[in-house]
Amino acid sequence: MAVLDIEGGGDTAIVSTVRRQRRVGALFIGSVAWIVLIGLSAIFADWLPIASPTDMDLLAKRAPPGSENHILGADHLGRDELSRLIHGGRVSLTVGLLAPVIGVTIGGCLGMLAGYFRGRLETFAVGGVDVLLAFPPLVFALAVTAYLGQSVTNITLVIGVLGIPAFTRVARAVTLSLSEREFVTAARALGATHARILIRELLPNVALPLLAFFLLAVAVTIVVEGALSFLGLGVPPPTASWGSMIGEGRDSLDIAPWLSFLPAGFMFLTVLAFNVVGDTLRALTDPRPGAL
Protein backbone atom coordinates (compact mmCIF):
# COMPACT_ATOMS: atom_id res chain seq x y z
CA MET A 1 0.00 0.00 0.00
CA ALA A 2 1.43 3.30 -0.94
CA VAL A 3 1.08 6.07 1.57
CA LEU A 4 1.40 8.86 -0.90
CA ASP A 5 -1.30 11.39 -0.40
CA ILE A 6 -1.66 13.94 -3.09
CA GLU A 7 -4.46 16.33 -2.31
CA GLY A 8 -7.51 15.94 -4.54
CA GLY A 9 -7.11 14.76 -8.08
CA GLY A 10 -3.44 14.18 -8.50
CA ASP A 11 -4.29 11.79 -11.30
CA THR A 12 -5.44 14.47 -13.66
CA ALA A 13 -5.47 13.33 -17.23
CA ILE A 14 -4.62 16.08 -19.61
CA VAL A 15 -7.82 17.42 -21.08
CA SER A 16 -7.56 16.86 -24.76
CA THR A 17 -9.01 19.94 -26.32
CA VAL A 18 -7.76 18.97 -29.74
CA ARG A 19 -10.38 16.86 -31.38
CA ARG A 20 -9.23 13.65 -32.95
CA GLN A 21 -8.38 14.49 -36.48
CA ARG A 22 -10.88 12.82 -38.71
CA ARG A 23 -9.46 12.12 -42.13
CA VAL A 24 -11.73 10.93 -44.83
CA GLY A 25 -10.49 9.84 -48.22
CA ALA A 26 -11.55 10.92 -51.67
CA LEU A 27 -13.30 7.57 -52.02
CA PHE A 28 -15.61 8.45 -49.13
CA ILE A 29 -16.40 11.89 -50.53
CA GLY A 30 -17.04 10.40 -53.96
CA SER A 31 -19.33 7.78 -52.44
CA VAL A 32 -21.35 10.33 -50.51
CA ALA A 33 -21.60 12.51 -53.61
CA TRP A 34 -22.88 9.57 -55.65
CA ILE A 35 -25.48 8.62 -53.03
CA VAL A 36 -26.63 12.23 -52.78
CA LEU A 37 -26.82 12.54 -56.57
CA ILE A 38 -28.79 9.31 -56.98
CA GLY A 39 -30.97 10.11 -54.00
CA LEU A 40 -31.83 13.64 -55.09
CA SER A 41 -32.52 12.64 -58.67
CA ALA A 42 -34.75 9.82 -57.42
CA ILE A 43 -36.68 12.17 -55.16
CA PHE A 44 -37.07 14.92 -57.75
CA ALA A 45 -37.42 12.60 -60.76
CA ASP A 46 -40.87 13.99 -61.58
CA TRP A 47 -39.62 17.55 -61.79
CA LEU A 48 -36.43 16.89 -63.71
CA PRO A 49 -36.35 17.92 -67.38
CA ILE A 50 -36.26 14.35 -68.61
CA ALA A 51 -38.57 12.29 -70.75
CA SER A 52 -41.21 10.11 -69.17
CA PRO A 53 -39.80 6.64 -68.40
CA THR A 54 -42.75 4.97 -70.11
CA ASP A 55 -43.09 7.11 -73.26
CA MET A 56 -42.09 5.11 -76.29
CA ASP A 57 -40.15 6.81 -79.06
CA LEU A 58 -40.23 3.94 -81.54
CA LEU A 59 -37.96 5.75 -84.01
CA ALA A 60 -35.22 5.72 -81.42
CA LYS A 61 -35.35 1.99 -80.62
CA ARG A 62 -32.03 0.89 -79.08
CA ALA A 63 -30.52 4.27 -79.78
CA PRO A 64 -26.91 4.29 -78.53
CA PRO A 65 -25.80 6.67 -75.77
CA GLY A 66 -25.13 10.15 -77.03
CA SER A 67 -28.01 10.18 -79.45
CA GLU A 68 -30.06 13.29 -79.98
CA ASN A 69 -32.88 13.54 -77.40
CA HIS A 70 -31.58 10.46 -75.56
CA ILE A 71 -28.31 11.19 -73.76
CA LEU A 72 -27.90 7.65 -72.52
CA GLY A 73 -29.75 6.02 -75.40
CA ALA A 74 -33.12 4.28 -75.47
CA ASP A 75 -34.24 0.73 -74.84
CA HIS A 76 -35.86 -1.80 -77.18
CA LEU A 77 -39.19 0.06 -76.96
CA GLY A 78 -37.58 3.43 -77.44
CA ARG A 79 -37.98 4.51 -73.79
CA ASP A 80 -35.42 7.02 -72.57
CA GLU A 81 -32.67 5.17 -70.75
CA LEU A 82 -31.60 8.05 -68.46
CA SER A 83 -35.16 8.59 -67.35
CA ARG A 84 -35.63 4.88 -66.69
CA LEU A 85 -32.37 4.75 -64.73
CA ILE A 86 -33.50 7.62 -62.51
CA HIS A 87 -36.99 6.24 -62.01
CA GLY A 88 -35.52 2.78 -61.52
CA GLY A 89 -33.21 4.21 -58.89
CA ARG A 90 -36.29 5.44 -57.10
CA VAL A 91 -37.59 1.88 -56.79
CA SER A 92 -34.18 0.43 -55.94
CA LEU A 93 -33.47 3.02 -53.27
CA THR A 94 -36.95 2.84 -51.76
CA VAL A 95 -36.75 -0.91 -51.43
CA GLY A 96 -33.07 -0.80 -50.53
CA LEU A 97 -33.60 1.64 -47.65
CA LEU A 98 -37.02 0.58 -46.36
CA ALA A 99 -36.52 -3.18 -46.31
CA PRO A 100 -33.50 -2.99 -43.96
CA VAL A 101 -35.51 -0.61 -41.76
CA ILE A 102 -38.03 -3.41 -41.25
CA GLY A 103 -35.19 -5.82 -40.55
CA VAL A 104 -33.31 -3.55 -38.17
CA THR A 105 -36.43 -2.58 -36.23
CA ILE A 106 -37.92 -6.01 -35.72
CA GLY A 107 -34.67 -7.95 -35.73
CA GLY A 108 -32.88 -5.43 -33.53
CA CYS A 109 -35.62 -5.43 -30.88
CA LEU A 110 -35.95 -9.20 -30.94
CA GLY A 111 -32.20 -9.71 -30.73
CA MET A 112 -31.70 -7.26 -27.87
CA LEU A 113 -34.58 -8.72 -25.86
CA ALA A 114 -33.31 -12.24 -26.48
CA GLY A 115 -29.73 -11.34 -25.58
CA TYR A 116 -30.71 -9.43 -22.45
CA PHE A 117 -33.44 -11.55 -20.91
CA ARG A 118 -32.14 -14.94 -22.13
CA GLY A 119 -34.23 -17.90 -21.01
CA ARG A 120 -37.32 -19.02 -22.85
CA LEU A 121 -37.66 -15.80 -24.84
CA GLU A 122 -34.22 -16.36 -26.32
CA THR A 123 -35.04 -19.96 -27.21
CA PHE A 124 -38.16 -18.84 -29.06
CA ALA A 125 -36.48 -15.93 -30.80
CA VAL A 126 -33.49 -17.93 -31.95
CA GLY A 127 -35.73 -20.84 -32.97
CA GLY A 128 -38.05 -18.57 -34.94
CA VAL A 129 -35.13 -16.90 -36.65
CA ASP A 130 -33.66 -20.27 -37.59
CA VAL A 131 -36.97 -21.33 -39.12
CA LEU A 132 -37.06 -18.13 -41.14
CA LEU A 133 -33.49 -18.69 -42.27
CA ALA A 134 -34.22 -22.24 -43.33
CA PHE A 135 -37.22 -21.16 -45.43
CA PRO A 136 -36.22 -20.82 -49.11
CA PRO A 137 -36.32 -17.08 -49.81
CA LEU A 138 -37.41 -17.40 -53.45
CA VAL A 139 -40.38 -19.57 -52.51
CA PHE A 140 -41.34 -17.01 -49.91
CA ALA A 141 -41.05 -14.17 -52.44
CA LEU A 142 -43.08 -16.16 -54.99
CA ALA A 143 -45.78 -16.96 -52.44
CA VAL A 144 -46.15 -13.35 -51.33
CA THR A 145 -46.21 -11.91 -54.84
CA ALA A 146 -48.62 -14.61 -55.99
CA TYR A 147 -51.13 -13.87 -53.23
CA LEU A 148 -50.62 -10.17 -52.60
CA GLY A 149 -49.54 -9.09 -56.05
CA GLN A 150 -46.39 -7.44 -57.32
CA SER A 151 -45.78 -4.00 -55.93
CA VAL A 152 -43.01 -1.97 -54.36
CA THR A 153 -44.67 -2.41 -50.94
CA ASN A 154 -44.81 -6.17 -51.21
CA ILE A 155 -41.23 -6.47 -52.44
CA THR A 156 -40.09 -4.29 -49.57
CA LEU A 157 -42.01 -6.45 -47.09
CA VAL A 158 -40.59 -9.67 -48.50
CA ILE A 159 -36.98 -8.50 -48.45
CA GLY A 160 -37.48 -6.82 -45.08
CA VAL A 161 -38.83 -9.94 -43.44
CA LEU A 162 -36.06 -12.01 -44.99
CA GLY A 163 -33.53 -9.62 -43.42
CA ILE A 164 -34.85 -10.03 -39.87
CA PRO A 165 -32.76 -13.12 -38.96
CA ALA A 166 -29.43 -11.47 -39.73
CA PHE A 167 -30.28 -8.38 -37.68
CA THR A 168 -31.58 -10.51 -34.82
CA ARG A 169 -28.35 -12.44 -34.71
CA VAL A 170 -26.13 -9.37 -34.78
CA ALA A 171 -28.18 -7.61 -32.08
CA ARG A 172 -28.33 -10.68 -29.88
CA ALA A 173 -24.61 -11.40 -30.13
CA VAL A 174 -23.66 -7.82 -29.28
CA THR A 175 -26.20 -7.63 -26.44
CA LEU A 176 -25.02 -10.94 -25.00
CA SER A 177 -21.45 -9.79 -24.66
CA LEU A 178 -22.47 -6.34 -23.38
CA SER A 179 -24.83 -7.72 -20.75
CA GLU A 180 -21.86 -9.40 -19.12
CA ARG A 181 -20.10 -6.08 -18.75
CA GLU A 182 -19.94 -4.46 -15.36
CA PHE A 183 -21.65 -1.25 -16.40
CA VAL A 184 -24.88 -3.17 -16.84
CA THR A 185 -24.53 -4.63 -13.35
CA ALA A 186 -23.63 -1.14 -12.14
CA ALA A 187 -26.80 0.25 -13.69
CA ARG A 188 -28.85 -2.45 -11.99
CA ALA A 189 -27.08 -1.72 -8.72
CA LEU A 190 -28.23 1.88 -9.12
CA GLY A 191 -31.81 0.72 -9.44
CA ALA A 192 -32.26 1.05 -13.19
CA THR A 193 -35.30 -0.69 -14.66
CA HIS A 194 -34.95 -3.28 -17.43
CA ALA A 195 -36.38 -0.83 -19.92
CA ARG A 196 -33.88 1.81 -18.91
CA ILE A 197 -30.95 -0.58 -19.14
CA LEU A 198 -32.08 -1.75 -22.57
CA ILE A 199 -32.71 1.70 -23.99
CA ARG A 200 -30.12 3.88 -22.31
CA GLU A 201 -27.27 1.50 -21.52
CA LEU A 202 -27.41 -1.17 -24.19
CA LEU A 203 -29.03 0.48 -27.21
CA PRO A 204 -26.31 3.12 -27.73
CA ASN A 205 -23.75 0.33 -27.68
CA VAL A 206 -25.71 -1.95 -29.99
CA ALA A 207 -26.66 0.85 -32.37
CA LEU A 208 -23.17 1.27 -33.84
CA PRO A 209 -22.64 -2.30 -35.05
CA LEU A 210 -26.27 -2.36 -36.17
CA LEU A 211 -25.80 0.84 -38.19
CA ALA A 212 -22.76 -0.57 -39.94
CA PHE A 213 -24.69 -3.74 -40.65
CA PHE A 214 -27.68 -1.68 -41.81
CA LEU A 215 -25.63 0.04 -44.52
CA LEU A 216 -24.27 -3.31 -45.60
CA ALA A 217 -27.85 -4.59 -45.73
CA VAL A 218 -28.86 -1.62 -47.92
CA ALA A 219 -26.21 -2.65 -50.41
CA VAL A 220 -27.28 -6.29 -50.31
CA THR A 221 -30.95 -5.38 -50.58
CA ILE A 222 -30.39 -3.33 -53.73
CA VAL A 223 -28.75 -6.37 -55.29
CA VAL A 224 -31.51 -8.69 -54.06
CA GLU A 225 -34.20 -6.37 -55.38
CA GLY A 226 -32.35 -6.36 -58.69
CA ALA A 227 -32.22 -10.14 -58.73
CA LEU A 228 -35.93 -10.45 -57.94
CA SER A 229 -36.82 -7.93 -60.65
CA PHE A 230 -34.53 -9.71 -63.07
CA LEU A 231 -36.48 -12.89 -62.35
CA GLY A 232 -39.74 -11.07 -62.89
CA LEU A 233 -40.74 -11.13 -59.22
CA GLY A 234 -40.09 -7.47 -58.67
CA VAL A 235 -42.12 -4.42 -59.57
CA PRO A 236 -44.47 -5.03 -62.50
CA PRO A 237 -43.69 -3.49 -65.91
CA PRO A 238 -43.71 -0.85 -67.21
CA THR A 239 -42.31 0.55 -63.94
CA ALA A 240 -38.55 0.61 -64.23
CA SER A 241 -36.15 -0.89 -61.77
CA TRP A 242 -32.45 -1.52 -62.25
CA GLY A 243 -32.91 -5.25 -61.97
CA SER A 244 -35.72 -5.44 -64.52
CA MET A 245 -33.78 -3.14 -66.86
CA ILE A 246 -30.84 -5.54 -66.76
CA GLY A 247 -33.29 -8.36 -67.44
CA GLU A 248 -34.90 -6.57 -70.40
CA GLY A 249 -31.50 -5.61 -71.81
CA ARG A 250 -30.37 -9.22 -71.75
CA ASP A 251 -32.22 -9.99 -75.00
CA SER A 252 -30.16 -7.46 -76.91
CA LEU A 253 -26.81 -7.89 -75.20
CA ASP A 254 -25.09 -8.49 -78.54
CA ILE A 255 -26.45 -5.44 -80.34
CA ALA A 256 -27.08 -2.97 -77.49
CA PRO A 257 -24.96 -4.04 -74.49
CA TRP A 258 -25.34 -0.64 -72.77
CA LEU A 259 -28.99 -1.46 -72.01
CA SER A 260 -27.79 -4.03 -69.45
CA PHE A 261 -24.48 -2.50 -68.53
CA LEU A 262 -25.78 0.97 -67.65
CA PRO A 263 -28.21 -0.19 -64.92
CA ALA A 264 -25.65 -2.76 -63.79
CA GLY A 265 -23.06 -0.01 -63.47
CA PHE A 266 -25.47 2.22 -61.56
CA MET A 267 -26.23 -0.63 -59.19
CA PHE A 268 -22.56 -1.43 -58.78
CA LEU A 269 -21.64 2.16 -57.95
CA THR A 270 -24.53 2.58 -55.53
CA VAL A 271 -23.75 -0.64 -53.68
CA LEU A 272 -20.08 0.24 -53.54
CA ALA A 273 -20.90 3.72 -52.25
CA PHE A 274 -23.09 2.38 -49.47
CA ASN A 275 -20.39 -0.08 -48.44
CA VAL A 276 -17.69 2.59 -48.39
CA VAL A 277 -19.87 4.96 -46.37
CA GLY A 278 -20.84 2.19 -43.96
CA ASP A 279 -17.23 1.21 -43.35
CA THR A 280 -16.01 4.75 -42.93
CA LEU A 281 -18.82 5.74 -40.59
CA ARG A 282 -18.16 2.73 -38.42
CA ALA A 283 -14.49 3.58 -38.19
CA LEU A 284 -15.20 7.25 -37.45
CA THR A 285 -17.91 6.84 -34.84
CA ASP A 286 -16.33 4.05 -32.84
CA PRO A 287 -15.81 5.67 -29.43
CA ARG A 288 -13.72 2.80 -28.22
CA PRO A 289 -10.34 3.25 -29.81
CA GLY A 290 -8.35 0.09 -29.50
CA ALA A 291 -8.57 -1.38 -26.03
CA LEU A 292 -11.58 -1.71 -23.72
Added chain:
Amino acid sequence: MSAPLLSVEGVTVDLPTPRGALRAVDGVDLTLAPGSTLGIVGESGCGKTMLSRAILQLLPKRARLGGRILFGGRDLLSLAPEALRRLRGPELAVVFQDPMTSLNPVLTIGTQIIETLQAHLGMDTATATQRGVELLAAVGIPAPEQRLRQYPHQLSGGMRQRVAIAIALSCEPKLLIADEPTTALDVTVQAQILDLLAREQQRRHMAMILITHDLGVVAGRTDEVAVMYAGRVVERAPTPRLFTRMRMPYTQALLAAIPKLDSPPHTPLPAIAGRPPDQTRPLKGCSFEPRCRYADERCRDAKPPLADPERLGGLFACWHPL
Protein backbone atom coordinates in the same frame (compact mmCIF):
# COMPACT_ATOMS: atom_id res chain seq x y z
CA MET B 1 -24.85 0.30 19.68
CA SER B 2 -27.81 1.43 17.62
CA ALA B 3 -30.00 -0.93 15.64
CA PRO B 4 -27.98 -2.47 12.81
CA LEU B 5 -28.43 -1.04 9.31
CA LEU B 6 -27.55 -4.34 7.74
CA SER B 7 -27.68 -7.74 9.25
CA VAL B 8 -26.68 -10.84 7.37
CA GLU B 9 -27.80 -14.07 9.00
CA GLY B 10 -26.56 -17.47 7.91
CA VAL B 11 -26.28 -16.50 4.27
CA THR B 12 -25.34 -19.22 1.83
CA VAL B 13 -24.82 -18.90 -1.92
CA ASP B 14 -24.74 -22.00 -4.10
CA LEU B 15 -23.59 -21.82 -7.69
CA PRO B 16 -24.47 -24.70 -9.95
CA THR B 17 -21.44 -26.11 -11.75
CA PRO B 18 -21.01 -29.20 -13.91
CA ARG B 19 -19.31 -30.86 -10.93
CA GLY B 20 -22.15 -30.12 -8.54
CA ALA B 21 -23.22 -27.18 -6.45
CA LEU B 22 -20.37 -24.88 -5.46
CA ARG B 23 -20.92 -23.32 -2.07
CA ALA B 24 -19.45 -19.87 -2.66
CA VAL B 25 -20.72 -18.41 0.61
CA ASP B 26 -21.18 -20.78 3.51
CA GLY B 27 -23.23 -19.51 6.43
CA VAL B 28 -21.97 -15.97 6.88
CA ASP B 29 -23.27 -13.76 9.71
CA LEU B 30 -22.50 -10.06 9.75
CA THR B 31 -23.96 -6.91 11.25
CA LEU B 32 -23.22 -3.36 10.30
CA ALA B 33 -24.28 -0.29 12.26
CA PRO B 34 -25.26 2.90 10.43
CA GLY B 35 -22.22 4.97 9.58
CA SER B 36 -19.68 2.29 10.36
CA THR B 37 -17.25 0.56 8.05
CA LEU B 38 -16.58 -3.11 7.67
CA GLY B 39 -13.66 -4.57 5.77
CA ILE B 40 -14.04 -7.97 4.16
CA VAL B 41 -10.67 -9.53 3.37
CA GLY B 42 -9.80 -12.75 1.67
CA GLU B 43 -8.03 -14.20 -1.33
CA SER B 44 -9.56 -14.64 -4.80
CA GLY B 45 -12.51 -17.00 -4.84
CA CYS B 46 -13.14 -16.91 -1.09
CA GLY B 47 -16.67 -15.66 -1.65
CA LYS B 48 -16.30 -12.01 -0.76
CA THR B 49 -17.67 -10.73 -4.06
CA MET B 50 -20.51 -13.28 -4.01
CA LEU B 51 -21.40 -12.12 -0.51
CA SER B 52 -21.54 -8.51 -1.67
CA ARG B 53 -23.64 -9.49 -4.67
CA ALA B 54 -25.95 -11.38 -2.33
CA ILE B 55 -26.45 -8.25 -0.24
CA LEU B 56 -27.15 -6.27 -3.40
CA GLN B 57 -29.38 -9.07 -4.71
CA LEU B 58 -27.37 -9.05 -7.91
CA LEU B 59 -26.33 -12.67 -7.93
CA PRO B 60 -26.13 -14.58 -11.21
CA LYS B 61 -29.56 -15.89 -12.17
CA ARG B 62 -28.74 -19.52 -11.49
CA ALA B 63 -27.26 -18.93 -8.05
CA ARG B 64 -29.28 -20.03 -5.03
CA LEU B 65 -29.34 -17.85 -1.99
CA GLY B 66 -30.18 -18.99 1.54
CA GLY B 67 -30.37 -17.29 4.91
CA ARG B 68 -31.64 -13.86 5.75
CA ILE B 69 -30.43 -10.38 4.81
CA LEU B 70 -32.08 -7.55 6.71
CA PHE B 71 -31.45 -4.04 5.50
CA GLY B 72 -33.00 -1.29 7.58
CA GLY B 73 -35.40 -3.86 9.01
CA ARG B 74 -36.57 -5.12 5.60
CA ASP B 75 -35.83 -8.64 4.45
CA LEU B 76 -34.15 -8.23 1.08
CA LEU B 77 -34.84 -11.83 0.08
CA SER B 78 -38.60 -11.45 0.28
CA LEU B 79 -38.77 -7.93 -1.12
CA ALA B 80 -40.69 -7.44 -4.37
CA PRO B 81 -38.44 -6.69 -7.38
CA GLU B 82 -39.88 -3.19 -7.73
CA ALA B 83 -39.30 -2.34 -4.06
CA LEU B 84 -35.80 -3.73 -4.35
CA ARG B 85 -35.12 -1.62 -7.41
CA ARG B 86 -36.18 1.51 -5.53
CA LEU B 87 -33.82 0.58 -2.74
CA ARG B 88 -30.81 0.47 -5.04
CA GLY B 89 -29.30 3.87 -5.55
CA PRO B 90 -30.88 5.93 -2.76
CA GLU B 91 -30.16 3.33 -0.06
CA LEU B 92 -27.70 0.80 -1.41
CA ALA B 93 -24.93 1.63 -3.83
CA VAL B 94 -21.84 -0.09 -5.11
CA VAL B 95 -18.45 0.74 -6.57
CA PHE B 96 -16.98 -2.00 -8.68
CA GLN B 97 -13.47 -3.22 -9.10
CA ASP B 98 -12.76 -2.24 -12.66
CA PRO B 99 -13.59 1.35 -13.64
CA MET B 100 -12.73 0.44 -17.24
CA THR B 101 -15.88 -1.63 -17.55
CA SER B 102 -18.22 -0.18 -14.94
CA LEU B 103 -18.93 2.95 -16.98
CA ASN B 104 -20.86 2.82 -20.23
CA PRO B 105 -18.30 3.46 -22.99
CA VAL B 106 -20.67 5.25 -25.37
CA LEU B 107 -22.29 7.70 -22.97
CA THR B 108 -20.66 10.84 -21.62
CA ILE B 109 -19.81 11.05 -17.93
CA GLY B 110 -22.44 13.76 -17.61
CA THR B 111 -25.22 11.65 -19.12
CA GLN B 112 -24.43 8.84 -16.73
CA ILE B 113 -24.48 11.01 -13.61
CA ILE B 114 -27.35 13.25 -14.62
CA GLU B 115 -29.64 10.42 -15.61
CA THR B 116 -29.11 8.73 -12.27
CA LEU B 117 -30.07 11.92 -10.47
CA GLN B 118 -33.09 12.48 -12.68
CA ALA B 119 -34.31 8.93 -12.33
CA HIS B 120 -34.02 8.70 -8.56
CA LEU B 121 -34.41 12.20 -7.26
CA GLY B 122 -36.66 13.58 -10.00
CA MET B 123 -34.40 16.57 -10.65
CA ASP B 124 -34.74 18.67 -13.77
CA THR B 125 -31.80 18.77 -16.16
CA ALA B 126 -30.39 22.08 -14.92
CA THR B 127 -30.44 21.08 -11.24
CA ALA B 128 -29.07 17.65 -12.03
CA THR B 129 -26.24 19.14 -14.09
CA GLN B 130 -25.40 21.52 -11.27
CA ARG B 131 -25.43 18.63 -8.81
CA GLY B 132 -23.31 16.52 -11.17
CA VAL B 133 -20.66 19.24 -11.25
CA GLU B 134 -20.69 19.41 -7.44
CA LEU B 135 -20.38 15.66 -7.16
CA LEU B 136 -17.44 15.51 -9.55
CA ALA B 137 -15.78 18.34 -7.65
CA ALA B 138 -16.42 16.49 -4.38
CA VAL B 139 -14.59 13.41 -5.62
CA GLY B 140 -11.62 15.52 -6.61
CA ILE B 141 -12.04 15.92 -10.34
CA PRO B 142 -10.67 19.20 -11.63
CA ALA B 143 -12.60 21.14 -14.29
CA PRO B 144 -15.82 19.15 -13.66
CA GLU B 145 -17.89 21.11 -16.19
CA GLN B 146 -15.56 19.98 -18.96
CA ARG B 147 -15.43 16.41 -17.70
CA LEU B 148 -19.19 16.09 -17.88
CA ARG B 149 -18.95 16.29 -21.65
CA GLN B 150 -16.24 13.64 -21.95
CA TYR B 151 -16.46 9.93 -22.57
CA PRO B 152 -15.01 7.33 -20.19
CA HIS B 153 -12.14 6.49 -22.54
CA GLN B 154 -10.88 10.05 -22.30
CA LEU B 155 -10.27 9.63 -18.57
CA SER B 156 -7.51 7.82 -16.70
CA GLY B 157 -8.26 4.80 -14.53
CA GLY B 158 -8.16 6.76 -11.28
CA MET B 159 -10.42 9.41 -12.79
CA ARG B 160 -12.90 6.83 -13.93
CA GLN B 161 -13.02 5.28 -10.49
CA ARG B 162 -13.68 8.75 -9.06
CA VAL B 163 -16.55 9.12 -11.51
CA ALA B 164 -17.90 5.70 -10.53
CA ILE B 165 -17.74 6.78 -6.87
CA ALA B 166 -19.49 10.05 -7.72
CA ILE B 167 -22.29 8.11 -9.42
CA ALA B 168 -22.58 5.73 -6.46
CA LEU B 169 -22.71 8.65 -4.04
CA SER B 170 -25.12 10.68 -6.14
CA CYS B 171 -28.25 9.52 -4.34
CA GLU B 172 -26.76 9.68 -0.85
CA PRO B 173 -26.90 5.94 -0.14
CA LYS B 174 -27.05 4.65 3.42
CA LEU B 175 -24.75 1.77 2.55
CA LEU B 176 -21.94 1.79 0.01
CA ILE B 177 -20.35 -1.47 -1.00
CA ALA B 178 -16.90 -0.98 -2.47
CA ASP B 179 -15.89 -4.22 -4.17
CA GLU B 180 -12.10 -4.10 -4.54
CA PRO B 181 -12.30 -0.44 -5.58
CA THR B 182 -8.55 -0.07 -6.02
CA THR B 183 -7.45 -3.42 -7.38
CA ALA B 184 -7.40 -2.26 -10.99
CA LEU B 185 -5.61 1.00 -10.21
CA ASP B 186 -2.03 2.20 -9.94
CA VAL B 187 -0.54 2.01 -6.48
CA THR B 188 -0.12 5.78 -6.33
CA VAL B 189 -3.80 6.28 -7.05
CA GLN B 190 -4.99 3.57 -4.66
CA ALA B 191 -4.35 5.60 -1.50
CA GLN B 192 -6.12 8.63 -2.96
CA ILE B 193 -9.22 6.63 -3.86
CA LEU B 194 -9.33 4.94 -0.45
CA ASP B 195 -8.94 8.26 1.33
CA LEU B 196 -11.66 9.72 -0.84
CA LEU B 197 -13.98 6.87 0.10
CA ALA B 198 -13.14 7.26 3.80
CA ARG B 199 -13.66 11.03 3.65
CA GLU B 200 -17.03 10.79 1.90
CA GLN B 201 -18.10 8.00 4.23
CA GLN B 202 -17.38 10.19 7.26
CA ARG B 203 -18.93 13.29 5.76
CA ARG B 204 -22.16 11.61 4.72
CA HIS B 205 -22.32 9.34 7.75
CA MET B 206 -22.77 6.44 5.39
CA ALA B 207 -22.07 2.82 6.22
CA MET B 208 -19.50 1.15 4.00
CA ILE B 209 -18.37 -2.35 3.24
CA LEU B 210 -14.86 -2.36 1.83
CA ILE B 211 -13.98 -5.58 0.08
CA THR B 212 -10.36 -6.27 -0.68
CA HIS B 213 -7.68 -8.94 -0.75
CA ASP B 214 -5.22 -6.57 0.83
CA LEU B 215 -5.14 -6.37 4.63
CA GLY B 216 -3.15 -3.15 4.28
CA VAL B 217 -6.13 -1.50 2.62
CA VAL B 218 -8.50 -2.09 5.52
CA ALA B 219 -5.94 -1.31 8.22
CA GLY B 220 -6.56 2.35 8.88
CA ARG B 221 -9.91 2.76 7.22
CA THR B 222 -12.39 0.35 8.81
CA ASP B 223 -14.01 -0.13 12.18
CA GLU B 224 -14.23 -3.87 11.91
CA VAL B 225 -12.64 -6.52 9.70
CA ALA B 226 -14.01 -9.88 8.66
CA VAL B 227 -11.54 -12.32 7.15
CA MET B 228 -13.10 -14.80 4.76
CA TYR B 229 -11.77 -18.15 3.64
CA ALA B 230 -13.55 -20.70 1.45
CA GLY B 231 -16.92 -19.01 1.81
CA ARG B 232 -16.81 -18.63 5.59
CA VAL B 233 -15.87 -15.84 7.92
CA VAL B 234 -12.90 -17.25 9.81
CA GLU B 235 -12.08 -14.24 11.93
CA ARG B 236 -13.94 -11.07 12.77
CA ALA B 237 -12.71 -8.36 15.11
CA PRO B 238 -12.51 -4.62 15.53
CA THR B 239 -9.71 -3.46 13.24
CA PRO B 240 -7.17 -2.39 15.87
CA ARG B 241 -7.72 -5.63 17.77
CA LEU B 242 -7.31 -7.74 14.68
CA PHE B 243 -3.95 -6.24 13.88
CA THR B 244 -2.61 -6.30 17.43
CA ARG B 245 -3.86 -9.74 18.29
CA MET B 246 -4.91 -11.91 15.38
CA ARG B 247 -5.95 -15.41 16.36
CA MET B 248 -6.51 -17.27 13.10
CA PRO B 249 -3.44 -18.71 11.33
CA TYR B 250 -4.97 -17.73 7.96
CA THR B 251 -5.14 -14.06 8.93
CA GLN B 252 -1.53 -14.21 9.98
CA ALA B 253 -0.53 -15.85 6.72
CA LEU B 254 -2.40 -13.15 4.76
CA LEU B 255 -0.59 -10.41 6.65
CA ALA B 256 2.75 -12.13 6.14
CA ALA B 257 2.08 -12.17 2.37
CA ILE B 258 2.20 -8.36 2.17
CA PRO B 259 5.59 -7.16 0.92
CA LYS B 260 7.44 -4.99 3.44
CA LEU B 261 9.05 -1.75 2.39
CA ASP B 262 12.02 -2.26 4.70
CA SER B 263 12.91 -5.80 3.69
CA PRO B 264 16.03 -6.10 1.49
CA PRO B 265 15.61 -6.64 -2.26
CA HIS B 266 14.97 -10.18 -3.51
CA THR B 267 13.51 -11.31 -0.19
CA PRO B 268 11.14 -14.16 -1.07
CA LEU B 269 7.55 -13.31 -0.21
CA PRO B 270 6.05 -15.85 2.20
CA ALA B 271 3.19 -17.24 0.10
CA ILE B 272 0.54 -19.51 1.57
CA ALA B 273 1.38 -23.00 0.36
CA GLY B 274 -1.27 -25.09 -1.41
CA ARG B 275 -4.53 -23.96 -2.94
CA PRO B 276 -7.96 -23.12 -1.54
CA PRO B 277 -10.17 -26.20 -1.17
CA ASP B 278 -12.56 -27.37 -3.88
CA GLN B 279 -15.81 -25.83 -2.75
CA THR B 280 -17.93 -28.39 -4.55
CA ARG B 281 -16.47 -30.99 -2.13
CA PRO B 282 -16.84 -29.51 1.34
CA LEU B 283 -14.30 -30.67 3.89
CA LYS B 284 -15.48 -32.23 7.09
CA GLY B 285 -13.14 -30.20 9.22
CA CYS B 286 -11.63 -26.74 9.05
CA SER B 287 -11.33 -25.63 5.43
CA PHE B 288 -7.89 -24.12 6.03
CA GLU B 289 -6.61 -27.35 7.56
CA PRO B 290 -4.77 -28.66 4.43
CA ARG B 291 -2.67 -25.48 4.27
CA CYS B 292 -2.30 -24.77 7.97
CA ARG B 293 0.92 -25.57 9.76
CA TYR B 294 -0.81 -25.96 13.12
CA ALA B 295 -3.34 -28.49 11.81
CA ASP B 296 -3.93 -31.77 13.62
CA GLU B 297 -6.56 -34.53 13.93
CA ARG B 298 -9.15 -32.30 15.51
CA CYS B 299 -8.92 -29.78 12.63
CA ARG B 300 -9.50 -32.60 10.14
CA ASP B 301 -12.54 -33.99 11.91
CA ALA B 302 -14.55 -31.04 13.12
CA LYS B 303 -15.26 -27.58 11.78
CA PRO B 304 -14.37 -24.94 14.35
CA PRO B 305 -17.26 -22.55 15.04
CA LEU B 306 -16.89 -18.78 14.73
CA ALA B 307 -16.86 -17.89 18.41
CA ASP B 308 -15.25 -15.81 21.06
CA PRO B 309 -14.26 -18.29 23.76
CA GLU B 310 -12.07 -15.76 25.57
CA ARG B 311 -14.66 -12.96 25.54
CA LEU B 312 -12.16 -10.41 24.25
CA GLY B 313 -14.37 -8.92 21.56
CA GLY B 314 -13.00 -10.77 18.57
CA LEU B 315 -14.56 -13.80 16.87
CA PHE B 316 -12.45 -16.49 15.28
CA ALA B 317 -12.94 -20.00 13.94
CA CYS B 318 -9.89 -22.01 14.99
CA TRP B 319 -9.11 -24.89 17.31
CA HIS B 320 -5.56 -23.69 17.77
CA PRO B 321 -5.64 -19.90 17.96
CA LEU B 322 -2.31 -18.14 17.90
